Structure formats: C-alpha cells, structure tokens
Amino acid sequence: MLEVSRLTSGYGSMQVLWDINLHVKENEIQIVLGANGSGKSTFLKVVMGLLPQWSGELKMNGADITPLTVADRVRGGLGYMSEQGIFPSLSVEENLKLGSLRTQNKSVADQIDHVYQRFPELKERRRATAGGLSGGQRKLVGIGRALIAEPKVLLMDEPSSGLSPRYVSEVIDRLAELRGGITLVIAEQNISFLTIADTVTVIEGGLTRFTGHIDDFTEDESLKEAFFGIAGH
Amino acid sequence: MPKLDEIDRTLETESKGKRLISPAVAALVPVVVFAVGVHIYSNELLLTYMAIYIALAQGINIIYGFTGYLPFGYFGFFGVGAYASGLAMLDYNVPPVLAVVIGGVAAALVGALLLPLFRLRGAYFAIGTLAASEAIYAIVSNPSLQSITNGPYGLNLAAYYSSGTAYGTAIALAAIAILAASYVRSSKFGLTLKAIRDDSYSASMSGVNVPRQRFYAWLIAAAIAGMGGSIFGWSTSVFYPQAVFDSSLSVLAIVFALFGGVGTVWGPTVGTVVLYAIYNAIGVSNPQYFQLIYGLVIVLLVLFAPRGLAGLRQIKSRRATTVGAKND
Numbered sequence: 250m251l252e253v254s255r256l257t258s259g260y261g262s263m264q265v266l267w268d269i270n271l272h273v274k275e276n277e278i279q280i281v282l283g284a285n286g287s288g289k290s291t292f293l294k295v296v297m298g299l300l301p302q303w304s305g306e307l308k309m310n311g312a313d314i315t316p317l318t319v320a321d322r323v324r325g326g327l328g329y330m331s332e333q334g335i336f337p338s339l340s341v342e343e344n345l346k347l348g349s350l351r352t353q354n355k356s357v358a359d360q361i362d363h364v365y366q367r368f369p370e371l372k373e374r375r376r377a378t379a380g381g382l383s384g385g386q387r388k389l390v391g392i393g394r395a396l397i398a399e400p401k402v403l404l405m406d407e408p409s410s411g412l413s414p415r416y417v418s419e420v421i422d423r424l425a426e427l428r429g430g431i432t433l434v435i436a437e438q439n440i441s442f443l444t445i446a447d448t449v450t451v452i453e454g455g456l457t458r459f460t461g462h463i464d465d466f467t468e469d470e471s472l473k474e475a476f477f478g479i480a481g482h
Numbered sequence: 483m484p485k486l487d488e489i490d491r492t493l494e495t496e497s498k499g500k501r502l503i504s505p506a507v508a509a510l511v512p513v514v515v516f517a518v519g520v521h522i523y524s525n526e527l528l529l530t531y532m533a534i535y536i537a538l539a540q541g542i543n544i545i546y547g548f549t550g551y552l553p554f555g556y557f558g559f560f561g562v563g564a565y566a567s568g569l570a571m572l573d574y575n576v577p578p579v580l581a582v583v584i585g586g587v588a589a590a591l592v593g594a595l596l597l598p599l600f601r602l603r604g605a606y607f608a609i610g611t612l613a614a615s616e617a618i619y620a621i622v623s624n625p626s627l628q629s630i631t632n633g634p635y636g637l638n639l640a641a642y643y644s645s646g647t648a649y650g651t652a653i654a655l656a657a658i659a660i661l662a663a664s665y666v667r668s669s670k671f672g673l674t675l676k677a678i679r680d681d682s683y684s685a686s687m688s689g690v691n692v693p694r695q696r697f698y699a700w701l702i703a704a705a706i707a708g709m710g711g712s713i714f715g716w717s718t719s720v721f722y723p724q725a726v727f728d729s730s731l732s733v734l735a736i737v738f739a740l741f742g743g744v745g746t747v748w749g750p751t752v753g754t755v756v757l758y759a760i761y762n763a764i765g766v767s768n769p770q771y772f773q774l775i776y777g778l779v780i781v782l783l784v785l786f787a788p789r790g791l792a793g794l795r796q797i798k799s800r801r802a803t804t805v806g807a808k809n810d
Contacts, residue, residue, distance in 0.1 A: 297687070299683075299687075319686070319687070320689070323687070323689065329687050331681070331683065331684050331687070333681060333684065334684075336676065336677050336680035336681060336684065336685070337680055338676060338679070338680050338745075339673070339676055339677065339680065343673055343676075346670075346673060347673065347674070347677050347685070347688045347689075347690070348688060350674075350688055350689035350690060351688070351689035394688070398688075398689075
C-alpha cells in the first residue's frame with residue numbers, strides 16, 4: 250500500500266531524515282515509534298507532501314507519488330491528522346463539514362451521520378465548540394474529520410499528544426475499531442499504541458532502526474530494553 | 483441529566499431561523515436607526531462618519547475576526563478609495579455614487595497588489611500593512627505628482643457636495659458591510675476562513691484553498707475601506723492626504739471592532755456606536771478626558787472582556803444553558 254525506501258529530507262539545509270524505510274500493507278496498522286525529535290513527525294509531513302523529499306522512493310499502490318502535490322496525494326487516498334487534529338474555535342459539526350471538502354460522491358449530511366454512528370458521543374456535542382471538549386473527544390473529532398475524506402491510508406501524528414492516560418486508552422480503543430477498513434500509519438512515542446500494531450517502524454535520529462512485524466519487534470532484546478526498560482536474559 | 487439532544491434540537495431550530503432573520507435584521511436595524519436618527523440628532527456629518535466607521539469596523543471584522551490577520555495599515559485602502567473616487571469625479575466627472583464604487587474597486591486592486599504581505603504573519607503582517615500604507619501615502623502626497631494627485635494639497639470636491647446623498651450612501655455602505663460580515667459568518671466561505679484562522683496548515687490539508695479564500699476576504703475588506711474613504715472624501719468636500727491616510731483611522735476601527743467583539747455580526751456595529759458616541763460626546767471638547775476614558779475602556783476590555791461585548795453575551799447565554807441543563 251505504502252512503500253518508503255531510503256527517504257531523506259530536512260528543513261532548509263538541515264537534514265533531519267537520513268534513511269527511512271518502511272512498508273505498510275493494506276488495512277494494516279503500523280506504529281512509527283520514536284522519541285521526541287527523532288524525525289517521525291517530519292517523516293509524516295514528507296509523505297504527505299508538506300515538506301520536500303530530498304531523495305529516496307515514495308510509492309503508493311506501486312505508483313511513485315513523489316511528484317504529486319498535497320492535494321493530489323489527498324485525492325489519491327492519503328489522509329493526515331495533525332497533532333492538534335481539530336479547529337478549536339469551530340463546532341464539532343463544522344469540523345466534520347471541513348473534512349468533507351475534498352469528497353465528492355456522498356452528501357455531507359450522510360458522511361457526518363456516518364461519523365456520528367461511529368462516535369455517538371460526538372453527535373451529543375455536535376453544536377459544542379471543539380476546543381471545549383475533553384481531550385479524548387477532541388481526538389475523536391480529529392479522527393472523524395480525517396475519516397470523512399475516506400482516505401485509504403491515514404497518517405496520524407501523535408494522537409496521544411496532550412492526553413491523560415485515560416483518554417489515551419480511549420483513543421487506542423477507538424482506533425482499534427477501525428481495523429480492517431483503513432490503513433493507519435501512526436507516529437507515536439507512547440508505547441501503549443503497540444497494542445494495536447500489526448507492524449512497527451522505529452526511527453532514531455532520522456534513521457530507521459527497525460522495521461517489521463510487531464512480534465519481531467517485541468522479541469528484539471535491544472529494542473525491548475530501549476522502549477520497555479526490560480533487560481534481556 | 484442534561485438533555486443534550488433536546489438542547490441541541492432547540493439550538494438547531496433557533497439557528498435555522500436566525501440564519502434567515504439575523505442578517506436582514508442586523509443590516510436593517512442600523513438603516514432604520516440612522517434614517518430616523520438624523521431627525522432627532524441633526525449632526526448629519528457626524529452620523530455619516532459613524533456609518534463609515536461601522537463599515538470600517540466590519541471590514542476589520544472580516545479580515546481579522548474571521549481570518550486572524552490584523553491590518554494596522556487598513557487606512558491605506560481608505561485613502562486610496564478617497565483619492566480614486568475624488569479623481570474620478572474631478573477628472574472624469576463621474577457621478578459621486580458611481581465614484582464611490584470606483585473607490586472600492588481601486589482599493590481592492592491595491593489590495594491585490596499587496597497580496598505578498600500574506601507571506602508574513604502576526605505582528606509582521608500588521609507592521610507590513612502599516613508600512614505599505616505609509617508608502618502609498620508618501621507617493622500620493624508627493625509634490626512631484628501634483629499634476630495627478632494634487633500632491634500635498636489634497637482634493638476639493640465642493641462642486642459635488644451633497645450631504646443628504648452622501649449620508650444615504652454611507653448608510654447603504656454600513657448595511658452592505660454588515661451583510662457581508664453576516665454572509666462570511668454563516669457561509670461555507672466563512673467556515674473555511676475560520677478554519678484558516680485556527681490552523682492554516684490543517685485547513686489546507688482539509689482541502690481549503692488557503693491563499694484564495696484569504697485573498698477574497700482581503701479584497702472584500704479592502705473594497706469596504708475604499709468605499710468608506712470615498713464617502714468620507716465626498717462628504718468632507720475638501721481633504722488633505724494626511725486626513726485620509728491617517729493611521730488613527732485603523733486604530734479606531736480596530737478598537738471599535740474589538741470592543742464589540744470580532745467574529746460576530748453585531749459586535750463591531752455596537753462597538754462603533756458606543757465608542758464613537760463617547761468619542762464625540764467628550765473627545766472633541768475634552769480630548770484629555772477622552773484619552774483617559776478610552777485608555778480605561780481598553781484596559782477593562784483586555785482584563786474582563788477579551789472577546790468584547792459579544793463575548794460577555796456569549797458567556798451569559800452559556801451560563802443560562804448550563805443552569806437550564808442542571809435544572810433538568
């Protein structure tokens with residue numbers, strides 16, 4: 250579905266990503282794990298076309314998407330949820346309406362209803378200002394807005410950002426419900442998200458340290474020590 | 483238990499009604515008040531200026547309240563409008579009302595030329611617009627351009643003076659500006675502008691054409707200021723460049739809009755009426771007291787009502803809803 254190989258990028262003349270490789274299959278949930286400043290958010294922005302790609306390959310369904318603009322990538326099925334994820338001064342419904350701007354087939358009302366069916370708590374608060382919702386609900390609005398555009402691959406930048414542990418587990422549960430209907434690439438530093446991962450890519454200092462199946466990740470002693478603080482036998 | 487669905491249904495029904503009635507009422511009320519007001523308070527010129535300031539405050543509302551870009555140099559469009567319409571009257575004998583439209587178009591064209599300023603953000607954008615307007619002022623008032631703009635000596639439109647028509651046009655402009663703000667607030671266009679204000683990056687990702695939508699808002703705001711300047715020049719008859727390229731015009735329009743509450747339709751209108759009335763009640767005869775009161779109003783505004791009078795109203799209605807929900 251999404252293939253990245255030897256990708257490099259940066260800001261201005263400062264290189265941030267040195268060698269990123271990953272492969273995501275259709276309907277898979279991949280967690281891109283890394284500490285603050287490791288380059289995972291930069292990586293998502295490059296994939297989305299928000300930052301220039303210096304070199305390397307970027308393919309979606311086998312086709313090179315490097316020359317495509319952000320709008321073309323969105324039309325091609327890429328979606329993106331930023332760390333904030335919402336427009337805080339707009340109501341829940343207005344946020345969702347904005348998600349439907351790029352879609353053409355279904356009516357806006359149908360699309361919004363579909364999100365309300367998935368997240369009924371948002372329907373109850375549809376007139377409320379998104380900035381006044383709880384952290385977990387704010388993330389649901391962001392996810393709902395991203396889903397309305399019906400992306401094939403949804404890139405999510407730190408959905409746990411700014412959330413208390415209670416809301417983190419709520420968001421994880423809701424993302425798990427999406428399994429099978431969409432490909433998710435979630436950049437995170439919170440290892441709780443590994444519970445829903447099919448595959449994992451670890452980025453350290455702009456380099457891919459690991460990429461592969463979740464089972465291989467959990468069996469890797471050095472990664473275990475680095476991320477779970479568990480020493481090997 | 484709060485009956486959220488029930489509350490929402492009520493709000494939905496209310497807002498549907500409001501969507502139809504509110505813009506018409508918001509525009510009609512000032513028209514009626516000004517039409518009747520001139521028979522009660524006979525200072526027609528002052529009322530003309532008040533109507534112009536309502537339009538300017540709504541222009542600030544559209545570009546700042548809905549997109550988050552604060553143009554300190556907003557007065558530049560006002561001056562461009564005054565000069566474009568004045569020259570259209572003097573050089574081409576264009577009827578004043580049509581000249582007002584020309585002033586609006588000229589200001590919008592200058593707005594289009596200044597579009598690169600949107601590469602700047604926050605204070606840099608505000609200062610950038612200020613510098614651009616000062617540059618336009620320097621060009622217009624330049625003695626070497628006396629054959630075109632009459633340089634520092636301004637324009638004399640006494641031959642076209644018609645206080646009643648100018649007053650009527652000012653009221654019409656205020657109504658148009660209110661309707662424009664109302665459209666922006668309730669339309670999909672306005673929704674995209676508010677998204678840009680919140681997070682232009684995410685707005686772009688959602689499919690909002692950020693530069694285009696911002697451009698349209700900027701042109702609307704510029705045209706309103708241009709027409710405001712045109713009516714000001716026409717109703718004043720004789721004006722000098724420093725009178726129409728006056729940075730205090732921007733400051734007053736911004737303060738009026740903020741006092742009433744930006745991002746709303748009623749706020750800038752109410753803010754202008756209240757503060758401009760205070761300004762004229764004490765500002766002209768006792769400018770030192772006015773400065774004091776004005777300063778106090780701004781301090782109180784920042785401390786207790788950062789979202790203006792409209793913000794106070796919203797807090798009150800939210801409290802009422804909460805109490806109602808608790809009682810349920």
